[in-house]
Every structure is written in C-alpha cells, then in structure tokens.
Amino acid sequence: MSIKEWVSKLKILDPKKVKVLSANVDTIDLEVNGILYINAKPRRPFPYTHPECLIFYTSSDEEIGMLRDYRKLDRKSQRLLEHVLNVVYFMPKIKRIVSISSRGGLYEWVVDTDKGLIKFKTWSSCARFLSNGKVIIKDVNGNVYCVENIFKLNPRNQALLSIFI
C-alpha cells in the first residue's frame, strides 16, 4: 500500500461538522457528524510545532478523528476547547526573564509569564529551540514553559536565553 492509500484511511474531520458542546476539566462533550461523544479527550499530536492540530479520543480511548486546525471551528467550540487544552497542555508563556542564577549545577530562573511571576530550576541542558523562534524550557520536575518567539524578547533576555540553546 502506498502512503496515499494510508492517508486516505485517516479519519479527517470536517470542522463544519464538529461542535464542542461543553467543557469539563480535561474532557469535552463533542458532537461529530451528528454523533455525541461524552467525556471525549482532545489530544495534540504535535503540541509544540502544530498546536492547532488535534486528535479526538472517546472516553475509552478509541480514536474519533483528526482535526487539522481547531481554529476553524465555531467561536464557542474554540473557546470551550481551548479551556480544556490549556489544562491538558499547561505551558506558561514567558514574557520576560527577570534573572537566571546558577547554584550547585542548577539554574534558578525568575520569569514573568502570562500566569504571573514564577520561579523554577533547570539543568543546563533544558531548552529546545524550534524553527519558528519558539523555545521550550523544561524544569527539573518536567514542567514545560515556552517562549513564543525568542526574537521578540529584549536583547538582554535574548542573550540570557541563548546561553541555554
């Protein structure tokens, strides 16, 4: 079988036929092609590089289908979906690096994020630069923070962050 045939087997969802009815903490009630799915799970196959792409699973982990770009859903569905996605893919956005100090092989970051001023610790190898200027930072506990675009930070912050890339 060629790859084209395999692609044709994917269940690609038409955004016009997908409606998010309500949002719980980490699940949604979803209507796809007129079928209702309670406690469905939205998952991002590419959480950093293509966060707009989603795959929905039923409560018993069966695949419902793939939505190429959830931003094409109606406004209400988008809002409800983002409410859940923000829980499942919680990732504070760093707006400014206040300070980075090193202590005993660990780095202590103080950053200003969209969720407020926070502190966390990382190892020296902690940042991942993605091609679109996005930088993902993982702390010692595995929590993830992101810089949406390194080039939009002030020069001092850019210089500080570039040490870790």
Next chain:
Amino acid sequence: MVAKSDLKINDDGINYGEEYLVLTNKRILIIRDKAIVKKYRLRDVFSASLRGYLSTIVLTLETRNGVVSIMTFSRARKKHFEKVVTLINDITLHRIPYNMLKKHLSERVSSQSERNKLSKSILIKLFKFVKPMWYMLLITSLLSVATTTMNLVPPYLMKILIDEVLIPRSNLDKLVMIILGLLGVNLSLTILGILRSYALLKLNQKLAFRLRAKIYEHIQMLSLSFHDKFSRGAIISRIIDDVNRVLYFLTQGVSTMILDIAMIAFVGLIMFSMSPWLSYIALLPVPVSLIGTAVYRKVMPKYYHRLWRKWSRVISTLSESLSAIILIKTLGKEHSAVKRFKDSLNEFIDSNIEVFKNEQKFWPFIGLSFTFSNLLVWWLGGMQVLSGALTLGSLTAFVSYMWSFYRPINDLANHLRLVQRVIVAGERIFEILTTKPESIDKPDARDVRIIGRVELRNVWFTYDGIHYALRDVSFKIEPGEHIGIVGPSGSGKTTLTKLLLRLYEPQRGEIFIDGINIKDIKSTSLKQQIAIVMQNPILLNASIAENIAIGKEDATLEEIIAAAKAARAHDFIMKLPEAYDTEVGVYGGRLSGGERQRIAIAAALLKDPRILILDEPTSSLDALTEREVTKAVENLTKNRTTIIIAHRLSTLRNVDKIIVLDKGTVIEQGSHEQLIRADGLYKKLFEAQFADFLEERKRKVLIRG
C-alpha cells in the same frame, strides 16, 4: 606479486635470510640469492595453507604430486603470508582471474604510495588553508611585533630613571616624564594585548571553521569503504585534536616563532651594544639549556607515556565498573570494585610522583645554570659599576634584557618540537582529504521511476582487494516479489544490500534495476526509491516527527501520522506527553528497541520505496513486540519488491523465493519446499533452528502412535 620471508633453509639448516615468493599469472616462484630455487605451475596447485610452529611458519601447497612445504618464515611475517595464501587460493580454489586480483591490489598500493608522498608538502598544504586569511595573519603578526617592541621600552626607561634621576637625586621633571612614559607603555600594552587576542581569536575561529567544514564535507561524500577503514574515534580525533594542533601552529605558532627569532636578534644586539663582555657571560647557560632540554625530551616521553597509560586505566576501570554495575551488585563485588579503582588511582599517583622525581634531574640544573649566569653578571657588572666602567642603570637594564633574551630561546625550542607534531597531525588530516569518493555519478546518469525488477549478473565484490565477500553472484527478482536471503554469518548477505544501495561498487559484474545498470541511475534517484530497515535502527537526535519524515522532508502532518499508523507506532507515540514532538535522544536512546524499529518502518513507509530491504528487522525483539513489528512490516511490504535478510528462518514464512548464500556464493535458490527437498545447506539450517520443535513433534507422534 611478491612476498619476502625473513628465514631461509639451506644445507646449513635454518638461518635468518631473505627468500622471495613471486606469484605470476601462471606460476609460484621461490627466489633465493637472485636465483629461482623452486617453481610450481598454478594449474598443478589445488590449494595453499600455513602450518604454524613455535616461532616459525611454513607455507605449504597441495599439488598434484602431494603436499609440499615451499617456504619458512618467522611469525613476524605471518599476516603478510596469510594474504599470499588467500591470493593463491583465490586463483586455484575459487578460480578468480589473476588480473582481477592484481588490479584491485595495485589500486590499493597506488593509493598508499600517493599518501606517502604527502608528508613532504604537508606544511605548504597547511599554509594554503590560511591563504584567504593572510591579512589576518599579518595583522596578528604586526600586533605581536608591536607588543614585543613595546616590552623592550620599560628597561630602557628604568636605566634613565636610575642614572639620571635616582642617583643624581634631581630632575623631578624627568621623573614625571618617565612615570608617564611607563604608564603610557603599560596602557598601550593592555590595548595591544586585547587587539591581538581578538585578532587571534577571529583568525583561529575562521580557520577552524574552514578546516573542519572541509573535512566533514569530504567525509560525507566518501563511500562506506572509507568508514570501514577509519573508526569513528579516529575520524573524530582528526577533526578535533589534529585540527586543534594545526590551528595552534598556524595561528600562534608561526607568528611566535618569527617573533622569537626577531627578538633573539634584536635583544642580542642591544645587549652586545651595552656590554659585549657581560653578553658573553649571559650566553653561557644557553648551551646547557639546549642540551638539557634535548636529553629531557629523549628520556622523559616513556615516563609520560606510562603516566597517560595509568590515567587511561583509571578511566577504563571507572567506565567498566559503571557499565557492569548490575553484574557487580548481583555478585556482591562492590568492595572488590572499589579496591580495583583505588589500586588504579594509586598506580597513577605513583607514576605521577616518578615523573616529578625524574623531572628534578633536569630542570633544577638548567634553572641553576641561569641563576649562576645571572649572579655572575651581577658580580662582574657590579665590579664594573664600582669602577665606573658601567652605570648602575645600564646594569639593571642589561639584566632585564637578559631575561627577555632567554625566554624566546626556550620558546623556539618548544615550537620546533611542535612542528614535528603538526606535520603528523597534517598528515592525518590530508589522509582523509586525499581519499577520493568511490561512487560518483556518471555525467549521463539519469533519474528513473523504479518499478522493482532487480537482477544481479556475475557480481564479485571485495572490501580489501584480497578476501572476496561476494563471488559470481547472480539472481533475479520480479517486481513486487518477496525474497529471503539466508546463510551463515559472513556469507555476504548484508554486503549484497549495500551494493544494491550503491554504497559500494562491485569490482566485477553488474546490477540492473528494471533492466537499467544502476551505474546509469543517479544515486539520489536510487536512494530515494530504495529503503532499508536495519536490525538496530539508529535514529537522529531529533523529534519523532522529524525522524519519520527523514526520507521526505516535505511530508504533511497527515502523511506522518498515516505512516506511523501503518507502522503501528501511532498509539505508543500518542501516549507520550509530547507525542510526535518528543525528542528521541542520541541514537534514539529514549525509545525501546521495538519503538525505534517501528519509527524506522514508518520512515521507510513514508518514503514510499519501490524496493525494500529488511535486514533482520525483528531479530532483537521480544515475542510481543515482534508480533507488532511483523504486522507493521506486512503493511510495509505490500506490493513492493522486498528483500528480507534473515538468520531466523521463521521470518521468511511468506516469501516467494529464498536465496541461500555461503562464503559469498549463491549455492541454492527456490521455495522453502524446493530447498527442503534439495537436502542442502538450507535444510541443515532449518533443521538446526527447529531441532527442538521437530524433536517434540516426533515424540508426540510416537506417543500417539
């Protein structure tokens, strides 16, 4: 082809001496003292072999007239004559044409001799790398000259200070001028130092980039046979260590050596102009230092080598014990592991102390010779000052210049030693750069849309020009057909796939794809349409998505997911928090063997190849994972020409045809049933693998009966 022995047997018995074996296309000749003493016709020879004794080895031939011993040599020549035996057997046993063997050997010899010519011109070749940056080298050299010249000013100012200010106790204006002068000199030295360091850094980095990029680019273009000859460590060592040595020499070493020579001449002139008599005394420790250093370099390396060896032992003890930590813990050998590590550390410490003790046999004496000379200069110079023949300022300045004279002498001696190391490093770098890529596309090579018919016609292949991995291999595969290749280890199975991918070129015979010689197909076109899934696939240190899309960089998200689903990898990927954006780590180390295998299958699937090679894809997996991977493989191989290399014959359940290789030759081919009926090697391999199963079945039949 000629081989030389180091022993000869004559009427006096065995003695050291030379005999030559000459292998022509018809005969084997033994020559002693320029005369042919024995000769054998190759057509009368069946085979050659070696008989090993305590410290001698005898070359024997099995001929029509029986076994004859034709030459004796020491064990030092063993490896050389092993090749001779292989060559004779290739001609007599395996019927490989003499000219073919000679051609491959002479190709190897000529490339070796080309390399030998290199060392003479190494320094010139190295300087060619600096040519585009000559102006930067000039700037750094000029800055070095300025720094050195500036360093000569303070002693002169000190002379004026003592003679014209301090001793007469007058000239306040001059004192201020001198202090300002010294301040100016020091400020200038600081600025010059910064500028010089910056210029050196820029030159160093530019040159490092040029050298390393050139070597790496060249390595990427070389065929796999290059990587067979050079280990990964050897290549890395050339790119890192050898380039560092060359860089230091080209950027700092050369300008420093020129400066040292200029400094010796310049300061020497100043010293002689100030006091020729004192200058001769100042020269006294120079020969002591030069001779002492020469002896030191002769004596000390063995102690340093031992020190490095001991340090290597510390590292290897540590590394071994950490790798075998489970074994150590399960055997309860923690204390003995600690003891072993402590022992290795103690040996290193002892060795270090010995190096120190031996160093004390040289440096204190050399240092003392300089001190005596210095004291002598002060004493004789002091006498001259007291008698009024020399001013106190001149004496002080002279002593300062004297130390400025000694430093470049020592530096120069060190740098001359560096030149030798740089030549060796340069040779190692150019050994890579002068290796020619083997598979270069013909100018008229073309892109071909492959259907999948494969044919090998009388293919011969050798890695080293002596031992043949494939001998006269011929077979055909029809489009969409699945064939299995089986055979014992070393039978040439993997070599065959490497030839199909044109990673190597066969020395004789041809390979056709859809009736077109693969030499006429662009190698990029070929590699795009042939995929290989290895036994232990190595992934790039990138995300899962990037690894799947490696063969198709413009793959869509849907294609990546579809490929992963077909390879039965999608479910485990989606369970990872970062899903397809998960980084797999170095060599894919963050994933299990089965997961890596399925990512590799997804990558092969996305490439949509027309010909697929599976090199033992399930052999290292557990039963459950094997089942998953086998299903993935089944999805992958549908409607594609597939070659499956297998040790485990169970992998070949659904193939159309099986080819059995032994010692590089196709000895059987056909379906499973045909090969079982043929009662050959395949049947033996089959029975060996399923012996227990067959035994159990027989037993059950007997019980039932």
